[in-house]
Amino acid sequence: MRLNVxxxxxxxxxxxxxxxxxxxTNEKDNTLSIIDMxxxxxxxxxxxxxxPRGFILSAxxxxxxxxxxDADRIQxxxxxxHTIVGDLPSGADPETIALHPNGNTIYTANEDDALLTVIxxxxxxxxxxxxxxxxxxxxxxxxxxxxMVVTSETTNMVHWVDTQNHENIANSLVDAxxxxxxxxHDDSLLxxxxxxxxxxxxxxxxxxxxxxxxxxxxxxxxxxxxxxxGIVLMKxxxxxxxxxxxxxxxxxxxxxxxxxxxxILVGRRVWQLAFNQDESLMLTTNGVSGDVSVINTHSLDVxxxxxxxxxxxxxxxxxx
Amino acid sequence: xxxxxxxxxxxxxHGIGFVRYRELLSKRSFYATSFFVCFILVLLQIPLSASTxxxxxxxxxxxxxxxxxxxxxxxxxxxxxxxxxxxxxxxAKLAIDDANITGKFLxxxxxxxxxxxxxxxxxxxxxxxxxxxxxxxxxxxxxxxYMSVLSFLIDIAPDTLFINVANNNxxxxxxxCGVKQLxxxxxxxxxxxxxxxWFRTKRLNNILAVYGSHENDLAFLSAFEQSARKFKLNIxxxxxxxxxxxxxxxxxxxxxxxxxxxxxxxxxxxxxxxxNFAYSLPFNTYHVVPIVGSxxxxxxxxxxxxxxxxxxxxxxxxxxxxRRPMNExxxxxxxxxxxxxxxxxxxxxxxxxxxxxxxxxxxxxLAAYKGRPxxxxxxxxxxxxxxxxxxxxxLVIHAPLPGFLHQSNxxxxxxxxxxxxxxxxxxxx
Numbered sequence: 001m002r003l004n005v006x007x008x009x010x011x012x013x014x015x016x017x018x019x020x021x022x023x024x025t026n027e028k029d030n031t032l033s034i035i036d037m038x039x040x041x042x043x044x045x046x047x048x049x050x051x052p053r054g055f056i057l058s059a060x061x062x063x064x065x066x067x068x069x070d071a072d073r074i075q076x077x078x079x080x081x082h083t084i085v086g087d088l089p090s091g092a093d094p095e096t097i098a099l100h101p102n103g104n105t106i107y108t109a110n111e112d113d114a115l116l117t118v119i120x121x122x123x124x125x126x127x128x129x130x131x132x133x134x135x136x137x138x139x140x141x142x143x144x145x146x147x148m149v150v151t152s153e154t155t156n157m158v159h160w161v162d163t164q165n166h167e168n169i170a171n172s173l174v175d176a177x178x179x180x181x182x183x184x185h186d187d188s189l190l191x192x193x194x195x196x197x198x199x200x201x202x203x204x205x206x207x208x209x210x211x212x213x214x215x216x217x218x219x220x221x222x223x224x225x226x227x228x229x230g231i232v233l234m235k236x237x238x239x240x241x242x243x244x245x246x247x248x249x250x251x252x253x254x255x256x257x258x259x260x261x262x263x264i265l266v267g268r269r270v271w272q273l274a275f276n277q278d279e280s281l282m283l284t285t286n287g288v289s290g291d292v293s294v295i296n297t298h299s300l301d302v303x304x305x306x307x308x309x310x311x312x313x314x315x316x317x318x319x320x
Numbered sequence: 321x322x323x324x325x326x327x328x329x330x331x332x333x334h335g336i337g338f339v340r341y342r343e344l345l346s347k348r349s350f351y352a353t354s355f356f357v358c359f360i361l362v363l364l365q366i367p368l369s370a371s372t373x374x375x376x377x378x379x380x381x382x383x384x385x386x387x388x389x390x391x392x393x394x395x396x397x398x399x400x401x402x403x404x405x406x407x408x409x410x411x412a413k414l415a416i417d418d419a420n421i422t423g424k425f426l427x428x429x430x431x432x433x434x435x436x437x438x439x440x441x442x443x444x445x446x447x448x449x450x451x452x453x454x455x456x457x458x459x460x461x462x463x464x465x466y467m468s469v470l471s472f473l474i475d476i477a478p479d480t481l482f483i484n485v486a487n488n489n490x491x492x493x494x495x496x497c498g499v500k501q502l503x504x505x506x507x508x509x510x511x512x513x514x515x516x517x518w519f520r521t522k523r524l525n526n527i528l529a530v531y532g533s534h535e536n537d538l539a540f541l542s543a544f545e546q547s548a549r550k551f552k553l554n555i556x557x558x559x560x561x562x563x564x565x566x567x568x569x570x571x572x573x574x575x576x577x578x579x580x581x582x583x584x585x586x587x588x589x590x591x592x593x594x595x596n597f598a599y600s601l602p603f604n605t606y607h608v609v610p611i612v613g614s615x616x617x618x619x620x621x622x623x624x625x626x627x628x629x630x631x632x633x634x635x636x637x638x639x640x641x642x643r644r645p646m647n648e649x650x651x652x653x654x655x656x657x658x659x660x661x662x663x664x665x666x667x668x669x670x671x672x673x674x675x676x677x678x679x680x681x682x683x684x685x686l687a688a689y690k691g692r693p694x695x696x697x698x699x700x701x702x703x704x705x706x707x708x709x710x711x712x713x714x715l716v717i718h719a720p721l722p723g724f725l726h727q728s729n730x731x732x733x734x735x736x737x738x739x740x741x742x743x744x745x746x747x748x749x
Contacts, residue, residue, distance in 0.1 A: 111633055114421050131424075133421055135633050153687075154418055155421060156422070159425075173665060176687035176693060196692070196693050197693070227691075246691070
């Protein structure tokens with residue numbers, strides 16, 4: 001089966017050059033691994049700034065924005081040449097980043113200073129810094145661009161920010177150590193993972209009230225080890241995927257019924273997740289085992305495991 | 321073999337991470353960062369408060385008093401082994417800053433008063449005043465007068481919530497009727513159980529136990545003896561150190577004599593609270609074996625090399641503020657304030673009673689950079705927490721070690737879950 005898939009992809013790769021490619025930041029190697037998504041192998045490893053974590057692509061996939069946390073900057077990489085072409089004034093210790101749908105505004109969480117920094121990309125300037133809770137981390141911008149949220153790990157809160165005037169408009173308490181946040185497709189709901197609380201909370205974006213809390217139960221895994229981190233929501237199917245950290249599994253949740261469909265065993269300390277273009281494959285970064293698992297989202301099986309650098313953290317797939 | 325490879329590579333990764341971390345600490349300048357942030361703010365004229373208009377303006381104030389009772393250090397302790405002056409209070413202050421950032425969104429404000437004294441008597445009027453208006457007292461007192469200080473405080477303010485942040489002794493972990501007392505620093509029993517799990521994992525079964533003359537040394541030793549029974553370790557001999565000379569130039573000659581035994585041993589457990597002799601044991605003993613306890617591999621509530629689970633952010637904040645590594649008493653004080661802050665989030669009344677009830681509630685959990693939710697044991701008021709096994713330069717592992725299981729919570733493989741103190745002093749049935 002695996003060989004057949006490989007042959008099919010090899011066949012396509014003749015026509016499709018090297019795309020799609022996946023990019024993975026290696027937190028403890030200060031490098032970026034580039035995975036050829038036809039060969040499912042690392043084809044290049046590039047030196048980047050110190051302690052790279054958050055990684056996102058521009059809307060046209062021409063550039064990437066990389067949080068080099070210990071270099072205190074967001075690096076901009078030209079993806080046609082794989083060179084760093086500039087950086088953005090991020091403030092100290094940027095950990096995660098999110099891009100506004102307008103493509104010009106980028107948000108970053110400054111973990112050490114309890115700040116959310118809003119940066120205008122064309123002028124490379126800081127537009128606003130917003131006081132948030134201790135150790136801000138998870139960022140999400142609504143698809144309509146009107147609202148964004150940041151979660152703070154030690155304050156255990158979701159801070160809601162109006163993107164027009166950069167005002168903190170509401171704060172909602174959530175279970176311990178919130179890590180990642182995602183709006184659903186019509187922006188009616190916000191999904192938030194709580195690492196130490198061991199739960200995923202779903203908020204109504206109008207009322208900012210919690211609607212639902214999802215807990216996990218895996219046979220043979222002690223509940224303290226179930227630590228939800230990365231969340232992704234599928235467009236084509238009513239599925240949400242949640243990385244469960246040291247439980248070494250990704251939970252598959254039906255977004256209509258909130259029932260858990262499956263737990264997929266991946267590498268150790270699974271962290272962040274990303275889809276390919278048609279959402280047929282999902283990649284997971286596995287920090288402790290230093291590899292990436294590639295999951296088939298139809299069969300919910302792991303099809304490939306790819307060794308990358310030390311402590312892979314952020315991941316994104318470029319297809320255009 | 322697969323597991324072994326994973327484990328080795330994990331250690332290797334940690335090693336690399338640690339070297340970088342130390343380099344970075346020296347490279348990163350707190351002032352430069354602050355200046356940079358201030359510069360941007362001034363440049364853009366963004367008032368920090370403008371963005372938090374929505375934060376609540378009415379404040380529920382929670383007053384916390386930190387009482388540190390000093391103990392005289394005996395002569396002959398190397399100065400580099402003395403505890404920094406700000407031990408404990410530094411951790412509490414940092415936690416107050418963190419708690420107030422959270423508090424500003426919820427309308428809570430935390431205030432800390434610290435007192436450092438030799439003894440506590442009624443003559444200390446300002447302290448008595450502070451205690452009277454504090455919902456919470458953090459207590460950092462030596463074993464010799466912990467109970468007398470506590471009963472003095474109970475007489476002044478019987479409803480106060482007391483949190484022990486520095487004392488590991490079992491004798492002070494007694495239940496007292498009607499007294500709200502918690503312990504965020506681990507007990508000696510938790511520490512020795514962590515060591516015993518490491519001994520079992522490494523198959524080191526025959527242990528020589530050595531101890532000094534401080535009352536905590538006997539308590540540490542007695543906890544280790546209980547751990548040895550629990551985890552089936554064999555203590556081949558127990559020896560008391562009674563040397564009254566400075567070891568630093570005599571250790572190479574004296575320690576082999578002290579550690580010579582009839583039967584061979586595979587490791588040495590040392591209980592030396594005052595740092596009188598244990599520092600001389602590594603590489604000097606008759607049989608050269610691992611040293612654990614007060615030297616070599618130490619069981620600690622916190623170690624400055626721990627950086628997983630977001631700990632590095634806390635370590636960075638601490639070093640930037642206090643210019644020294646965070647120790648286990650700093651962490652226990654930090655955890656105590658964060659416990660109160662977490663309880664304040666539960667919508668319970670902001671009184672000693674309200675906070676205490678929220679903390680001992682089954683649903684309470686504390687996220688404290690240890691990779692799992694922490695909670696308090698109802699019978700002992702002890703904070704369940706992983707124990708760091710660390711040497712001078714690196715963290716070895718956090719106990720509970722893999723494979724040590726428990727029917728309800730793996731953290732309960734460390735320490736006593738039931739009160740071991742004098743039950744007669746608790747409320748009569």
